[in-house]
Amino acid sequence: MAQEIELKFIVNPPVIHSLSEKLNALSQEQHETRQLVNIYYETADNFLRRHNMGLRIRGNGNHYEMTMKTSGQVIGGLHQRPEYNVPLSEPVLDLTLLPAEIWPQGVDIAELQQQLNPLFSTNFNRQTWVVQQGTSRIELALDQGEVVAGDLQEPICELELELLEGEAGALLVLAEQLVNEPGLRMGLLSKAARGYHLAQGAVERAVKPLGLLSLAPKTTIEQGLKAALAQSLESGLYHEELWSRGNKAAKQHIMLAAGNVRHVLALFGGIIPRKASSQLRDLLLSFETSLAEQDKGDSVLFSAQASITKLVLTRWLFESQWRDFVDEKGRIKLDGSLKRFADGHLSRHSAELRAIFQRPLGDAYADKLTRLIRELDAARLLAGIYPVEQASPWVENWQGLFDAIKTNQIVEIEHYRNEAISQAPFWLHSGK
Template sequence: MNAEIELKLFFHLEQQQVLIELLDSLPDSEQKACRKLSNAYFDTPDLQLRRWDMGLRVRGCNGKREQTIKTAGTVIGGIHSRPEYNIDIDINEPKLNLFPKNIWPNTANIAAVQSRLACLFDTDFERRTWHIYVDESLVEVALDIGKVSVSREGEIKSEPICELEFELMAGKTGALIDLGLKVAETIPVRLGKASKAQRGYRLAAQSSPLSLEVLEFIALEPGQDLKQTLISLLSTGLERWQQLEAMILETDAYSLKQEPMLCYRLRACVRLLRCTLGQFNLLSESLVAKFDAIEGHLGFVETGLSLAEILSQNCQLIARQPQKAKLAEQALSSLQQLSISSLMQKMLADTGYGSLQLSLVDLLFAIRAGESRVNFNINAKTDLKTFADQLQESSWQKILALMPSEADLSSREYKSFARALDDSIFVGVAYGELYTKQSRDMFRAPWQDLVLGIRTLAAYRQLAQIGESLDIDISDWLQSKEESLVFAMEHSRRSALSNQPYWR
């Protein structure tokens, strides 16, 4: 049995030669043989192995075959660790009884599973490998170019494979991240969360579509220390970032109108990570610059959300407008012209994107290892609940300063406060699980309503621009709608400000 510890990066095929030259040029780098690998993945029709969190394949290379089963493992910040068992065979079908008996669940009927095995999908790729020493650690780097494919009823569906894997052969996990950062500084990459097997299952329509409905509260335990809290916040934030990134890139699965909200949620994950590092005094100038660059790429989010809001729920926002059809048509055209997919690809083509992801992984593992370079400058004796209370109170005081109850706020002022409201909500997302659900949710509800109100005000401004471009005068109607909404938001805000904070 081997336990793989690996880091996976995705990149674009046109960067292949640059990548090869970079890996060849690294100190203590030795290029190994280039091999063609064919892999057939097996499971039962009801996906019994997948339900056991196992992956089964038969790999062919140079006339030899090997069956491999991978059992349940972990993924932390993009670093994969998973036990695997490899056995040489002389046929194309796997034999489960060749694997150790102790890997199976106690109640498993292996003979029954064996009788129902079938090939679900294939991965075929060319693998070029290097052995690279990083200080005292040895890393095998594998460059895989090929495809994952599914054959069903005579039709073949496929997706390209373009991956770089760093597997730790000996030494420290940090060596994987060091090499990954060197690559990320040279070519655009992104953390690879999905394995080839996971991609194959999805392509075969044998797994649920990716989903992440909301920024759910992060699971924290009141008794855990601040170090473990920071590890939980960073690892969860990175996982959600990768999940949303994958959802956005699966363009066939999501409609044009859903893209803005997915991008909004991705930006929220990035902002949550930034907010967390700020709370623990870990935002270096380098990290700030990288976060700012991502924010710059996501500058389209507000426009996209406004256009999507106009088009949502059968254009309910403009349902009573005589010119509804023309306004909706122009909103749809503007959303198409925004070309969110292209803007996302531009962001992924920025080397700062993958570099930020890997810098966060590097920081995460440095915290786990207790490295001296990570200094929170926080009293180690502070318990989590006290720390969370202080953060909630600080965030609350900022909101009170921006939005005093005696002041009347305008539509423009609400727009300018949107980021501050976001940051305050992120504090609640990070630490909300430490508090009683009823009091927490009652307190947060009106503030979340204000966020939705700000989004609708932005949609009204977008409608004003659309009306002008079409020479349709809806200014009086928009002014009336905006005034009514601001009046309602003012009532909600004053009510919210009078509520007793749940952390006190």
């Protein structure tokens, strides 16, 4: 088994030429452009997709290769997943060539193979460079072409940085050098994910407001921090994709995701000193300002500033950079129970919210939005540790109030305000 570790960027087509030149200058090893045709297979009931697997045959001239990717870990545009490659003499599936242990228990391989049919394809030209980054070797692949499913298609124009040898962190270091000029945007969706979406009819993707994090009861504070930041990053990138495709409502959700990162950092400010995240918070604030000022997605999203912000966040998260700023006492706190932390802090955030919204505020509601979302973001993270049926209604009433203020709906505002301030705690509170 090989582990595929890669970082993906969407490329703004006008910069293709300057990007190639930059890579030529950076690389000791350049390869000729190859034309790759990839057929992805699936059963009628999406067996592979349901098991987070992706199966394809790639053709390059007379060379064929069967690849199976299984589920892994994704942090923003950084994908890490197991990958199995088998050379084929002809472009015909043969599942018996894949290792037996990759299949879910009880799967009849022969029967599965019978049920698999081509679902979509990706056809692109791939130009590759190899760069030595410290002790690591990285392949850069610039792909231009299209994803095709039936009558539907969409363009591919992306740059993948794939680790050949060494440390995953090297991908992020190299990427920081590449994004200092505009034209690259961190990509969340794999080519396969885009193919499946087309094959399902390419229904326009809907905005997805940040929801409750679902956290296991024994989650530590540090695990909660990581999960919350990963959720924000994913939400931000998801809505960037939507905004880039013309969904205007998505912009607000990018801003909320960026704000959420700052609010999560503030929540743990007693454990992780502010100087650990000062660069990150400055970048986020500037990014949010640029977003607020712009109506055209691509001019902000392909900017160097936007890319650096997400790369710094990804690296902060991937390398757990806060640990360099935390002493032994802090480390013990980070390993402590998030549940215990939440029981204490939820009372505080709840009291703060109730104090702000105790009485009707007439036309002054909009002034309270910043504080409302800050408290709500903190409460939403902490609420993830409790049973969802208890935590969810509480959070939804405050979220309802936020949405009603945002859209200036007077009747809804008073409804949600009354509901929200009269809710009983769902956490273990001291009664003070």
